[in-house]
Amino acid sequence: MTEETGPRTKVIQVDYLARVEGEGAMYIRLNGDVVEDVQLKIFEPPRFFEALLRGRSFTEAPDITARICGICPVAYQMSAVHAMERACGVRVGGTLRELRRLLYCGEWIASHSLHIYLLHAPDFLGYAGAVDMARDHPALVKQGLALKKVGNAIMRAIGGREVHAINVRLGGFYRTPSRQDMTALRTEIAAGLSLARETVRWAAKLDFPTLELDYEFVALRHPTEYPFCEGRVVSSTDLDIDVAEWDDNFEEQQVAHSTALHAVRKGRGPYFVGPMARYNLNRDKLFDSTRALAEEVGLEAKVRNPFRSIIVRALEVVWACEEALRIIDAYAPPPQPAIEVLPRAATAWAATEAPRGLLVHRYTIDAAGLIRDANIVPPTSQNQKTIEDDLRAFITQHTHLADAELQWRCEQTIRNYDPCISCATHFLDLQVERTHGH
């Protein structure tokens, strides 16, 4: 919706953004060619998870926090189990750790495929949604759904179901898969890997609007692996910390136009989490075969144009399929499905890499294992300010576009981040206002 509100003022607004997870809006006010205000508004009603976690048992955190987001529940479960295990001085290694990585591969594949094909691709090809796109590009949409299904197959096999896995617990799982379960899964993933490679080749040929800002990328970094659940929190500038030092380095700010808190790096400001950050900071940790594919399609070693995030997401799907196959090929059922985790009074942090980026949990529990305090920093609240900066920069360079086109491109700019508003609320509505003159 565009509205002339003064002689040279113009507002572009979208009251309810589509193809994002949750309820958000965009408001942009232009005075001639000058962008006066940009707000990514989040009106998703808050559900107060941090409050309702108080007094619950430490064992309940994975299942409860999963309900923050139906698109990335495994990420919530993983950040919760790792934080609680750190609190209790337990480290889950070996095959159980590998199974957790496998489950996480499932979520990355399903969530990235959903975003690439059903949410983001329609912007590039000029359709309102994937169903419209399927009329002209049936094979493309079918390929996306088939790839998404591979991720869901992993989550069903390891987690029990696609949304809100029931098989995750502190210390490991309730039941671990048999060799035969894994063999069946292997065939599906191998087929998925070819589809994923095709996805990278297809995505690399799309038309990308130009946009580059001087971002600070933040992601986990592990000495030997592309990151999931472990590693230090590092950035493209000078950051290199244990997640327990989070509060010294980051803060969350509340703004009037959002039910989501904005996270910023103390003394520096907005930063960027997600697939591009992970890739830019961990490209050396990809499999040689994944990196070779990146080179084949001409994906730069440091991706700075957020519109190109669709290629990076596709590349991460390739990596996740390869990682899943590696885990399955080495799999032998562990002697027990979980190791014991006994409570003790402690405060602990954990960060894992959700499909959309870093997801930080902090809990304080007492000696009986009751949660005294909980704090959750989801990826979208970390990216929110960066998205607003992108919008400002993009519009400044594209004021010549017709209003309807400009609005759509602004929506696409937001969707570059695959924002998950359900997560951030603890988060989004789009409006553009143009003023001409003073």
Place this chain on the structure above:
Amino acid sequence: MTTRLKLAVWKFASCDGCQLQILDCEDELLVLAEVVDIAYFKEATRHEDPGPYDLSLVEGSITTAHDAERIRQVRAQSRILVTIGACATSGGIQALKNFDDVAVYKSIVYATPAYVSSLATSTPIADHVTVDYAIPGCPIDKTMLLRFLSALLAGRKPDIPTHTACVACKHSGVACLMVRGIPCMGPVTRAGCDALCPKFARGCFGCFGPSETANVDALIAQWREMGVDEATIMRAFHTFQAWAPPFRQVGDVVKSQTSPSRGASQGQGRQGHD
């Protein structure tokens, strides 16, 4: 040309997991899009057709005055209104605040609580408008959703199971976990997931909500015999389906003789039960 069923999908306070189950129908989605006209579905498309709609699927609970008004407008535009999932059907996990003080909740999450408008309660859709059908689950099961839609399209009365998870469990030939000393909510939980948790050696935690004739007292007695403490019993009933009767009333059965089950931290006057 035959007219297709005009479908709208609405979101209120929720995690998006139930509407994602629609997109998770990978094999059926495109076929579905041929037989129904997806007229409004913000998560899937920026295209929207104005009402009225033949069928509205509603995810999420009512937690703001604005949403209480919005659901009335949705109802006014919908021939058939169906709630999908625990949030819409019984208030969801966010209904835990119904037992507590929302001012305390806001101050825990937000530094300036005044910016945040929120009702004191999270209530099911049926508290506000007439609901034609309710599909249970946290999340809903996609097979049940597809069966429901096929029945509607064929003009049959949709069949939503009302029996207990135990029935499904026995059908699947799973050995009862309670016999092995693992507490299970199967006896009071409605079927629909095909006894998923017991198949994974995990006690059911009731995410499909109470079955029609749930005998909560009997299950609590059994759990006590197994040595489950009061606080754990309280928490078990007061999670994803806390506001669904008779789970809601469990606080009256479980006495706060032990440490309060939840919420008493820092003496903020929060009670474990209503």
